[in-house]
Amino acid sequence: MNDRDEIIKILREQQRFSLAAHVLPDGDSIGSLLALGEALARAGKEIKLFSPGKVPQKYTFLRGSEKIAAAGLVLQPDTVVIALDSSDPERLGPFAETIKQARCLINIDHHVTNVRYGTLNLVEPEAAATGEIIYRLLADMGIPLTESMAEALYVAIATDTGSFKFENTTPATHRTAAALLEHQINPAVLSQRVFDERPLSYYILLKEALSSLELHGDNRIALITVSKEMLERCGTTVEEIDGIINYTRDIEGIELGILIYVESPEEVKVGFRSRRADVSLLAQQFNGGGHARAAGCRIHGAYAPVKEKILLQAQKLLQETAGKEG
Ligand SMILES: [Mn+2]
The missing domain is CATH 3.90.1640.10 (inorganic pyrophosphatase (n-terminal core))
Incomplete structure (x- = not known):
């Protein structure tokens, strides 16, 4: 059977x-x-x-x-x-x-x-x-x-x-x-x-999150950072972060969107979204998982070095994806 x-x-x-x-x-x-x-x-x-x-x-x-x-x-x-x-x-x-x-x-x-x-x-x-x-x-x-x-x-x-x-x-x-x-x-x-329908606090958080937006890798990677302090300031909870990452992928020309959530000085959670690249491969490099167009991982480390590492791997993934597509 x-x-x-x-x-x-x-x-x-x-x-x-x-x-x-x-x-x-x-x-x-x-x-x-x-x-x-x-x-x-x-x-x-x-x-x-x-x-x-x-x-x-x-x-x-x-x-x-x-x-x-x-x-x-x-x-x-x-x-x-x-x-x-x-x-x-x-x-x-x-x-x-x-x-x-x-x-x-x-x-x-x-x-x-x-x-x-x-x-x-x-x-x-x-x-x-x-x-x-x-x-x-x-x-x-x-x-x-x-x-x-x-x-x-x-x-x-x-x-x-x-x-x-x-x-x-x-x-x-x-x-x-x-x-x-x-x-x-x-x-x-x-x-x-x-x-x-979203609570007002979500839109207050969204405003702050979008003002953290950075572009990398020849403007093909969009990155948003949200911290625990930001959530507290906006009166929101971690569940409200959920939809915010999708804004990264919606920007014209962006191939890969990243949201970093700084949970503590030593712990970050990272979400990935993409148009074509298989971001589950990216998440797996950091012991995470997910789907080809949406994946995530949790990384032990401080924000700045973790961000550096992620961006490096993300750019590699985009190069490999472009290579495969010829
Ligand atoms: Mn599911």
Whole structure:
């Protein structure tokens, strides 16, 4: 039996499930968690949902989000753990160690860099979102979708495709979205809540972040710096940084966008966005991961030398990409 069939068998036959998603929760991790959780709960299973940290405000309207716990994952001998949207166990943050002890760990993900850490792995890099994998899984299992499950999956797919604008958007993605819209969900309301509406503090942060903009590598690399002090000054939290990096890639002529978040004097987090270059290669050089056009890593070190190192590797990547394309 292949992993997918075996996963379906376990979802049908086992009784106790703990579902967990990655740190810095996004729409795909929360949406996948809620949709699969509701499906299993409706099938009479005992379900616990976990996501490190607080569920970002913009996803709290999704039904069931109040049941997601930030801590307290305890395994019983028969607990099946399902890790969602996480390329490696460390992405599960505080749950990583516990999850590795699970007798049965199911890894469902779409990241190219997934290290297949599960007892059973359902990894489909061609899927635009983990939500897309969950949709097909539930469809194959003959589990009918409720309106709230359809909403959760739509949010999962819409966020990971940047409202169906990113390159990962395939005919299958649109077919899935179309099938979800059959459940009377309102795409305008969902988009407004998830993408458009932001607190004023976000725009105050955006103003500061954009004023840090630097161009490098013959104006092909854009870099934005955000620090923890900046967040405090603007009254925002780290979750608000999320969309800011996309401004780097939107500038005409920019091939590669970088956002450096200075968490402390010794620790920075770096996000990469690109038009053509495979930035997952860049992130991997610094023990990070992600997708070809969006990736990230965490680096121990002070801002200035880390920035230097990143820019050097970023310029190399652009040269190699140009070389390959001839
Ligand atoms: Mn995802």
